[in-house]
Amino acid sequence: MKHLRPHFRLLMSSAAMALAVSAQAVPAQEKPADHGDDASAAYQPSMTTLGELNVEIPGRKPGDPVMTPDEYQNANTIYFERCAGCHGVLRKGATGKALTTDITREGGFDYLRDFITYGSPAGMPNWGTSGDMTEEEVDMMARYLLLDPAAPPEFGMPEMRASWKVMVPPEERPTEKMNDIAIDNLFSVTLRDAGQVALIDGASYEIKAVIDTGYAVHISRISASGRYLFVIGRDARVTMIDMFMDPPAPVAEIKVGTEARSVETSKFEGWEDKYAIAGSYWPPQYVIMDGNTLEPLKIKSTRGMIYDEQIFHPEPRVASILASHYKPEFIVNVKETGMILMVDYSDINNLAVTEIEAERFLHDGGLDSTGRYFLVAANARGKVAVVDTKEGKLAALLETGGQTPHPGRGANFVHPTYGPVWATSHLGDETVALIGTDPEGHPDQAWTVVQTLYSMGGGSLFVKTHPESEHLYVDAPLNPDAEISGSVAVFKIADMTEEEPEFVELPIVEWAGIAEGQPRVVQGEFNQEGNEIWFSVWNGADKESAIVVVDDKTLEMKHVIKDPRLITPTGKFNVFNTRSDVY
Numbered sequence: 131m132k133h134l135r136p137h138f139r140l141l142m143s144s145a146a147m148a149l150a151v152s153a154q155a156v157p158a159q160e161k162p163a164d165h166g167d168d169a170s171a172a173y174q175p176s177m178t179t180l181g182e183l184n185v186e187i188p189g190r191k192p193g194d195p196v197m198t199p200d201e202y203q204n205a206n207t208i209y210f211e212r213c214a215g216c217h218g219v220l221r222k223g224a225t226g227k228a229l230t231t232d233i234t235r236e237g238g239f240d241y242l243r244d245f246i247t248y249g250s251p252a253g254m255p256n257w258g259t260s261g262d263m264t265e266e267e268v269d270m271m272a273r274y275l276l277l278d279p280a281a282p283p284e285f286g287m288p289e290m291r292a293s294w295k296v297m298v299p300p301e302e303r304p305t306e307k308m309n310d311i312a313i314d315n316l317f318s319v320t321l322r323d324a325g326q327v328a329l330i331d332g333a334s335y336e337i338k339a340v341i342d343t344g345y346a347v348h349i350s351r352i353s354a355s356g357r358y359l360f361v362i363g364r365d366a367r368v369t370m371i372d373m374f375m376d377p378p379a380p381v382a383e384i385k386v387g388t389e390a391r392s393v394e395t396s397k398f399e400g401w402e403d404k405y406a407i408a409g410s411y412w413p414p415q416y417v418i419m420d421g422n423t424l425e426p427l428k429i430k431s432t433r434g435m436i437y438d439e440q441i442f443h444p445e446p447r448v449a450s451i452l453a454s455h456y457k458p459e460f461i462v463n464v465k466e467t468g469m470i471l472m473v474d475y476s477d478i479n480n481l482a483v484t485e486i487e488a489e490r491f492l493h494d495g496g497l498d499s500t501g502r503y504f505l506v507a508a509n510a511r512g513k514v515a516v517v518d519t520k521e522g523k524l525a526a527l528l529e530t531g532g533q534t535p536h537p538g539r540g541a542n543f544v545h546p547t548y549g550p551v552w553a554t555s556h557l558g559d560e561t562v563a564l565i566g567t568d569p570e571g572h573p574d575q576a577w578t579v580v581q582t583l584y585s586m587g588g589g590s591l592f593v594k595t596h597p598e599s600e601h602l603y604v605d606a607p608l609n610p611d612a613e614i615s616g617s618v619a620v621f622k623i624a625d626m627t628e629e630e631p632e633f634v635e636l637p638i639v640e641w642a643g644i645a646e647g648q649p650r651v652v653q654g655e656f657n658q659e660g661n662e663i664w665f666s667v668w669n670g671a672d673k674e675s676a677i678v679v680v681d682d683k684t685l686e687m688k689h690v691i692k693d694p695r696l697i698t699p700t701g702k703f704n705v706f707n708t709r710s711d712v713y
């Protein structure tokens with residue numbers, strides 16, 4: 131069934147790609163179509179939960195433009211959903227420019243209206259001429275920007291405690307596993323637009339449970355013992371699921387803010403399952419919780435100085451969080467200040483935090499194969515920061531050579547020429563950077579790009595391999611070409627001795643047999659044994675989606691999981707691989 135496509139590079143202009151991404155729209159119904167002049171502009175956070183908050187017009191001043199409360203509310207919703215990802219919730223700037231009133235009033239109404247209508251070469255989308263906003267909406271947004279921003283509420287201990295629920299207290303939980311599921315080979319699958327996860331058995335492909343979680347659910351992480359599954363929604367709701375119950379079911383829940391993307395649990399020896407941590411986009415903070423009940427224990431704001439300019443940033447979002455295997459520490463990545471925080475959880479009443487200056491716009495990353503080094507993409511800066519988690523120091527900061535690296539947790543394997551490497555693909559082009567990760571055995575290659583692979587095209591989000599696999603898989607779900615976004619590129623690791631190794635392209639959507647819609651193939655995840663890899667075929671919420679299981683040895687389709695309950699499957703998290711950081 132597999133077809134071989136000759137090696138090629140799709141050198142798509144970033145503008146073309148961003149536009150096409152907008153035209154096809156990521157199939158999540160609430161994610162607004164966005165478009166800028168590069169791929170990363172099409173992949174900016176959308177603060178949809180914040181957009182639902184009721185706001186009032188801040189204290190009016192003489193000369194303020196006329197706006198009714200309803201208009202201000204509508205404009206604010208549009209702003210949080212479409213603009214805040216780049217310009218910041220408080221309009222103080224992030225990857226986009228600041229839009230505070232001292233700046234907007236200088237430009238004035240006409241300037242703002244034209245800017246919103248036509249966009250700019252620097253990345254501002256042409257909201258008006260693209261038809262994404264009507265003339266009336268553009269007019270309303272220009273007036274909105276002349277008024278002070280609405281500050282969404284903080285979310286501190288009283289709010290967290292009020293939202294905290296323990297459905298099954300620890301003493302009422304089973305003392306042994308009550309189901310016959312092989313937990314370590316279970317997959318937690320994000321059903322994005324359903325706000326649910328499906329727990330799917332890795333051997334039988336049977337859906338064992340579908341569990342309600344947060345809105346536009348984002349990622350799952352597993353406690354060190356494998357007993358508890360933690361799921362976070364974009365609405366900052368954390369759901370804790372007990373895998374010992376029959377069927378596995380939620381035992382505790384909490385809201386940690388208004389917008390969030392990351393959750394993790396303590397993994398250092400002696401601290402397994404003790405704590406959980408979640409990081410928020412709004413308010414900008416992280417919270418350490420009891421790993422048995424989700425009781426919130428310690429909230430820390432991430433507001434502070436940008437690492438290089440030493441200028442205060444009021445809303446630095448928490449991106450990825452990883453648990454160290456070397457120390458009782460969480461590695462917390464703060465986007466806008468460019469700080470990597472090593473949060474020592476051994477004494478949370480005297481919390482010690484090592485602040486590592488890295489690079490702005492930190493996003494996602496993972497550990498190297500030894501678990502000692504953490505590599506994280508500063509994606510809007512085209513760089514990867516490497517932290518030595520044993521020494522608590524920045525080991526390197528390097529350019530990947532591609533546009534907007536997006537590794538997920540990356541992929542570790544032994545390169546036939548350069549030894550241990552970690553890989554990242556890119557949103558903005560077809561390249562995959564292989565970075566040497568063995569400073570002792572291969573000091574000349576450590577923390578440099580040892581090889582660049584050329585995959586199917588831009589718009590890639592995730593790469594994957596497994597210690598048992600001889601392959602590296604690269605997706606491209608945001609590529610505008612349906613054939614590319616519906617396929618996966620596979621590189622044979624042994625062929626990487628060649629300067630430009632070829633890849634095989636697996637037609638995953640074709641294998642899924644889905645004719646309706648334009649599903650995208652996203653995020654490969656291996657089973658525990660490492661002999662098969664699962665891909666999500668992510669379609670619109672009202673259309674059929676699927677999961678395609680590929681045999682890693684033969685690269686042939688092994689099974690297709692289809693079920694009406696599989697609505698918008700995206701991320702998949704195998705219990706063993708996720709808890710042991712195998713990727």
Ligand code: DHE
Binds near residue numbers: 173
């Ligand atoms: Fe994600 C991980 C943020 C859109 C699927 N995503 C992450 C992480 C962050 C993040 C900070 C790292 C978490 C960690 O490791 O602790 N994602 C964001 C965004 O801000 C963004 C760009 C826009 C938004 O408004 O949320 C965004 N993400 C998406 C999607 O559209 C994806 C493709 C589909 C979906 O389900 O929403 C998506 N993100 C994922 C997945 C991971 C992830 C599957 C975990 C990958 C892994 O292997 O660990």
